[in-house]
Amino acid sequence: MTFKVTLLSLCLCLVHSPIFAQSSNWKKNLKTANQLYSKGKFAEAADFYVEVYKQNGKSDNYLAKAAQCYEKARNYNQSAKFYEQLVSNSQYPLAGLKYAQALKQSGNYLDAIPAFKHFLVNYQGTDSKNFVKLVKNEVEGCEMALSNKKVSPSALEVQHLSSNINTMNNEYAPLPFNDAVLYFSSEVDKYSKIYRSQYHSGEWTKAVLPTFPEFETMHVGHGTFTPDNKRFYFTVCHGETFDVVEAPCDIHVTVLNEGAWSKPKKLRDYVKLEGSTATQPFVIHDGETEVLYFSSDRKGGQGGMDIWYMTRHIDSPEYDFTLPRNAGKKINTPGDEISPFYETESSTLYFSSNGHASLGGFDIFQAGGSMDKFSKPVNLNQPLNSSADDYYYIKNTSLNGGFFVSNRKSGNEKVTTDHDDIFSFSTPEERLMVEGNVYDKSNNSIVTDVQILLYELVGNGQKKRLLQSIIANNGTYQFVLMPERQFQIEAIKEGFETAGFNFDTFEADVDKDYGRSIYLQSDASDFAMSKPDAFSERTSTASIDKVINSKPEVKEDNLFETPRRKSETPKATASTGTYINSYYNGMEVLTTAPKLDGVYYKVQISTATTFDEYNRMFDNIRDLGNLQTESISAKNWTRILLAEYYSLSDARQVMDDSRANGFPQAFVVKYRNGKRLN
Numbered sequence: 243m244t245f246k247v248t249l250l251s252l253c254l255c256l257v258h259s260p261i262f263a264q265s266s267n268w269k270k271n272l273k274t275a276n277q278l279y280s281k282g283k284f285a286e287a288a289d290f291y292v293e294v295y296k297q298n299g300k301s302d303n304y305l306a307k308a309a310q311c312y313e314k315a316r317n318y319n320q321s322a323k324f325y326e327q328l329v330s331n332s333q334y335p336l337a338g339l340k341y342a343q344a345l346k347q348s349g350n351y352l353d354a355i356p357a358f359k360h361f362l363v364n365y366q367g368t369d370s371k372n373f374v375k376l377v378k379n380e381v382e383g384c385e386m387a388l389s390n391k392k393v394s395p396s397a398l399e400v401q402h403l404s405s406n407i408n409t410m411n412n413e414y415a416p417l418p419f420n421d422a423v424l425y426f427s428s429e430v431d432k433y434s435k436i437y438r439s440q441y442h443s444g445e446w447t448k449a450v451l452p453t454f455p456e457f458e459t460m461h462v463g464h465g466t467f468t469p470d471n472k473r474f475y476f477t478v479c480h481g482e483t484f485d486v487v488e489a490p491c492d493i494h495v496t497v498l499n500e501g502a503w504s505k506p507k508k509l510r511d512y513v514k515l516e517g518s519t520a521t522q523p524f525v526i527h528d529g530e531t532e533v534l535y536f537s538s539d540r541k542g543g544q545g546g547m548d549i550w551y552m553t554r555h556i557d558s559p560e561y562d563f564t565l566p567r568n569a570g571k572k573i574n575t576p577g578d579e580i581s582p583f584y585e586t587e588s589s590t591l592y593f594s595s596n597g598h599a600s601l602g603g604f605d606i607f608q609a610g611g612s613m614d615k616f617s618k619p620v621n622l623n624q625p626l627n628s629s630a631d632d633y634y635y636i637k638n639t640s641l642n643g644g645f646f647v648s649n650r651k652s653g654n655e656k657v658t659t660d661h662d663d664i665f666s667f668s669t670p671e672e673r674l675m676v677e678g679n680v681y682d683k684s685n686n687s688i689v690t691d692v693q694i695l696l697y698e699l700v701g702n703g704q705k706k707r708l709l710q711s712i713i714a715n716n717g718t719y720q721f722v723l724m725p726e727r728q729f730q731i732e733a734i735k736e737g738f739e740t741a742g743f744n745f746d747t748f749e750a751d752v753d754k755d756y757g758r759s760i761y762l763q764s765d766a767s768d769f770a771m772s773k774p775d776a777f778s779e780r781t782s783t784a785s786i787d788k789v790i791n792s793k794p795e796v797k798e799d800n801l802f803e804t805p806r807r808k809s810e811t812p813k814a815t816a817s818t819g820t821y822i823n824s825y826y827n828g829m830e831v832l833t834t835a836p837k838l839d840g841v842y843y844k845v846q847i848s849t850a851t852t853f854d855e856y857n858r859m860f861d862n863i864r865d866l867g868n869l870q871t872e873s874i875s876a877k878n879w880t881r882i883l884l885a886e887y888y889s890l891s892d893a894r895q896v897m898d899d900s901r902a903n904g905f906p907q908a909f910v911v912k913y914r915n916g917k918r919l920n
Contacts, residue, residue, distance in 0.1 A: 274290050275307070279311065285660060292324075302327075309328065309340070313340065317659065318347040321344040322344035329341055335366070338361035342357035342361055348629065351387050379600075386601060387624075399668050400666070403664050408664060411429040412428070412661050414426070415463050415464045423439075423440055428449065433459065433460060433461050436451075436463060437452075455506055457478055459480075462477070463476065468532065473496070475495050475525055475534065476493070477492070478508070479519075492513070493514070493520050493534075494509065515540045519538060519539055520540070521538070531556070533551055533612075535549060543574060545577070548568055552565065552566045553902075564898050573591065573616055578595065578597065578604075580595075581594050583634075583636045588712045588713065589611065594606050594607070594633035595619070600621065602627065603630065603631040607620060609711070628650045630659050631662075632650070634664075642668065645664055645666050645667070652665075674750055674754075675723065676756040677757040678757035678760060679718050680714065680717045689717050691715055691735070693734040694712050694713075694719040694731065696721045696730075723756065730743070731743060731760070733760045739764075742760060831873065835883075838916055842887060843912055844886060845885075845896045845910055846910075847884060850879065850882060853882060863903050867884035870883045870884075893910045894910060
């Protein structure tokens with residue numbers, strides 16, 4: 243069952259400014275309420291439904307309408323007030339759940355917990371099992387929030403941006419172009435548009451409209467530049483009102499040509515399927531591959547809005563993306579996952595969800611990994627998350643702070659929760675830090691692409707709570723700490739035994755180095771793989787020579803043999819041998835591959851210190867080509883490749899397929915007359 247939450251109405255103008263005067267005639271008031279509802283003016287509609295309820299015999303039907311409107315308007319206190327009156331009415335079986343959720347989002351966690359449990363015990367629907375996990379998540383979020391209130395404040399500083407950017411309408415989708423330029427989306431006019439502000443003399447200047455194509459009667463937002471600033475992806479949504487969960491949105495792109503941006507074009511139809519939406523794109527470059535993450539409720543997901551991704555080679559035609567793929571069950575839930583942001587420096591996906599345990603409605607989460615291979619998401623907690631809705635997390639270009647969006651209250655500047663504003667966050671210069679490197683114990687070399695987990699030890703160290711999880715590409719970890727706590731750090735890498743250490747910050751000192759070097763012991767029982775060209779130099783536990791020097795046994799049902807692609811032409815072959823690789827200082831390369839004449843291509847999927855051709859990790863790519871190896875014995879590592887392809891387009895397609903099937907670092911290599919070209 244899909245538990246869609248309608249709280250994320252980013253476009254609704256919810257300021258109380260009565261358009262119609264209430265009448266003494268309940269039918270006129272009802273007509274006005276229905277008109278306001280149809281226009282998305284839920285706050286005003288709620289007031290009229292309340293008046294109709296009072297005038298027309300206090301029918302619970304109008305009470306329910308008012309409760310629903312207050313919920314859509316994100317007026318949590320009023321929503322809780324009216325849903326509470328419907329809890330015992332069997333005609334509204336989900337009122338108890340709505341009541342508990344409204345209590346939670348108003349920050350009343352102590353009352354919300356028993357309200358959730360009461361709903362689950364008393365709900366009589368045939369789908370009651372579907373609500374067990376939902377209620378468990380909600381209660382876990384309440385308990386997490388209460389626990390957070392007992393600890394010391396976070397090192398992060400959160401600030402509500404000024405009226406030069408924020409208005410009484412919705413502002414969302416911040417996009418820092420650099421530390422001094424911020425793009426964002428706003429509904430200050432009738433239709434959402436993209437605005438630009440500069441940081442000058444300690445504050446953000448009044449937002450202005452940059453030069454950008456006009457889209458009549460359409461909402462424009464959610465912009466993202468490619469890292470080379472040659473493309474700009476953004477969302478265009480149709481309709482008078484704009485709801486990122488419900489509105490029919492398409493992703494568009496404009497390309498920089500000779501100093502001018504091209505006329506925007508919609509991405510291909512397979513990006514937004516009929517009856518679905520595709521929105522909130524975020525783009526990165528991974529080597530020669532462009533990866534576009536976005537949010538969609540297209541079929542094939544986990545339910546509600548999910549995070550999806552698609553890829554293209556940087557040099558491929560303008561709209562030549564692969565078919566969208568789901569980011570997986572660890573990220574996506576039966577609820578809604580939205581506003582993806584991917585930080586390449588730490589290989590971390592940030593997104594918001596109301597399907598994972600949260601402090602309010604939508605919370606911000608992080609998960610290490612890429613594409614559809616991620617670690618378990620971690621809630622970023624307070625002060626980034628609150629009892630309200632929090633989303634659109636993004637870091638600035640210096641990575642020492644960033645922005646997010648929330649409908650939370652903020653002092654005298656923002657006194658209601660009925661609209662979204664942009665907030666900034668930063669880390670104070672003086673802060674507690676833990677940092678260090680991860681080494682291979684056998685040879686003291688840096689271990690790359692290692693997962694580092696930071697836990698808080700609670701209950702006198704009897705339990706631990708995961709705070710952050712990162713992938714350290716260069717073998718270096720760094721975390722900001724909070725004072726007066728106990729922590730544990732663990733380093734995990736396939737092929738090694740897990741290692742780490744415990745420490746505390748009870749005697750907080752910003753000058754103290756809390757970090758340690760972590761040394762990983764090789765686990766000879768595992769088959770360890772690393773990303774291409776991030777080579778491990780530890781001693782192999784298997785005989786590479788046996789694999790390299792033996793020819794594969796040819797059988798009629800050989801799993802590694804595939805028909806030639808239609809672009810291939812037979813080449814003259816020679817026996818297996820060696821060649822000199824000049825890129826690695828003339829080191830000799832031993833290869834299992836026959837020497838072919840002419841130019842052709844292979845796809846390197848990984849490197850390893852050991853290789854087992856029957857390992858199940860290769861099952862998903864066996865039909866893409868022949869598995870081959872190349873070994874540089876002086877370095878004690880082996881390249882693992884798929885071969886051979888006689889057109890670059892074929893090789894790139896195999897590269898994309900390999901990345902989508904568990905080898906995210908696959909890349910194309912060119913050969914001539916049996917020799918690898920760098």
